[in-house]
Amino acid sequence: MVDVLGVRWLVVLLPLVTAACATSAAYHPQKDCAAGSAGACVDWGDALKARGELPQAETAYGQACEGGISTSCITQGQLLMKRGELDAAEHPLRKAYLEEFPEAHEALADLYQARGSPNDLEIAEELRFEAPAIDKPAVEYVSHFRVDSRGGVGTAVTLNVQPMLFLSRRLDIGFHAAFSFGSGTSELNGFIGYQHFASTWLVPYARVMIGGLPGMPPGYALNYGGDLGLKLCLGPIGHLEFAVGSSRGSPLHASVGLGLNAIFLLLAAR
Structure with a gap:
């Protein structure tokens, strides 16, 4: 469907x-x-x-x-x-x-x-x-540009799964990967979140995540944190989002992201 x-x-x-x-x-x-x-x-x-x-x-x-x-x-x-x-x-x-x-x-x-x-x-x-x-995609791919509290820049990608069976997309789960150009730190995380549909186009959300910091020595590789964000949605096409968050790998950061219905990626890959 x-x-x-x-x-x-x-x-x-x-x-x-x-x-x-x-x-x-x-x-x-x-x-x-x-x-x-x-x-x-x-x-x-x-x-x-x-x-x-x-x-x-x-x-x-x-x-x-x-x-x-x-x-x-x-x-x-x-x-x-x-x-x-x-x-x-x-x-x-x-x-x-x-x-x-x-x-x-x-x-x-x-x-x-x-x-x-x-x-x-x-x-x-x-x-x-x-x-x-109802008209939002069940799976979204999001590309982010991030800036941390020290002025360093980085990128991130998110694969967000939000089917209607998850409380009509209120709950979401997914995978998040981030990289900082300044420190060279990378993060690989899984997350779970809650989305509030204030309207058909305005969706604030909160997420908690846990994962790892590849390349870090044993005992320092665990990563955890969370994000608060806001989506501006365009039906089944995708959304623009703004977020602030913190994790072990990037203590304080802000990001802007562009999300697309993951079906577009599948069609492009054919």
């Missing part, structure tokens, strides 16, 4: 990009929607919604939804919910939910919240817990 997230995003965005590029004088959203253009149905739905013709807008968004534009499934479902058609709203919302969009999880949670039974409320809570993490 993870290895096709990027492809799914392209499939969802392509009809929208195609619609945005439709500059022909013959372009007519209503007629082109009736002719089977999902992108035109989005434009026609937007126009109808702006004019307050909501039932007709629902139909247009429904056609766009069936044409593969998941954001229109969400809009159609929300319009149906506004007029109390909860059962009818579930199909388009669930269609978008299966495409793993945070907004779809939130909209489906609103539907279960509106139904109001204890079981529905529990499902709504679970959906909201999953929502900000």
Whole structure:
């Protein structure tokens, strides 16, 4: 499932990009929607919604939804919910939910919240817990630039594993390797951490690590420490992160890192 997230995003965005590029004088959203253009149905739905013709807008968004534009499934479902058609709203919302969009999880949670039974409320809570993490990669590769308290510079790489089964990506484990150009010290560590999804794009985290210092004499090779950081996420693509930390090998350091979905590395290696 993870290895096709990027492809799914392209499939969802392509009809929208195609619609945005439709500059022909013959372009007519209503007629082109009736002719089977999902992108035109989005434009026609937007126009109808702006004019307050909501039932007709629902139909247009429904056609766009069936044409593969998941954001229109969400809009159609929300319009149906506004007029109390909860059962009818579930199909388009669930269609978008299966495409793993945070907004779809939130909209489906609103539907279960509106139904109001204890079981529905529990499902709504679970959906909201999953929502900000659902579109993030299960495995990330991160390249860091580091500066320590003495002004020395270095680099580091992190392989971060964060599947949904780890409390919806709240827990993460992985491997971390660092090298200081000034001291020549290198570190090889394993870590475990906790991530807090403040939003779909803002994720502070804390990690503890333990490992070794290759090349150090016996009795001095054990390494341990931790990091506090902040990720600025871009869905399934990756993130930019800032962190401060300390370990035996590098007592105090700050870093900036660029993380990418590890599937991109696998694709590049083919």
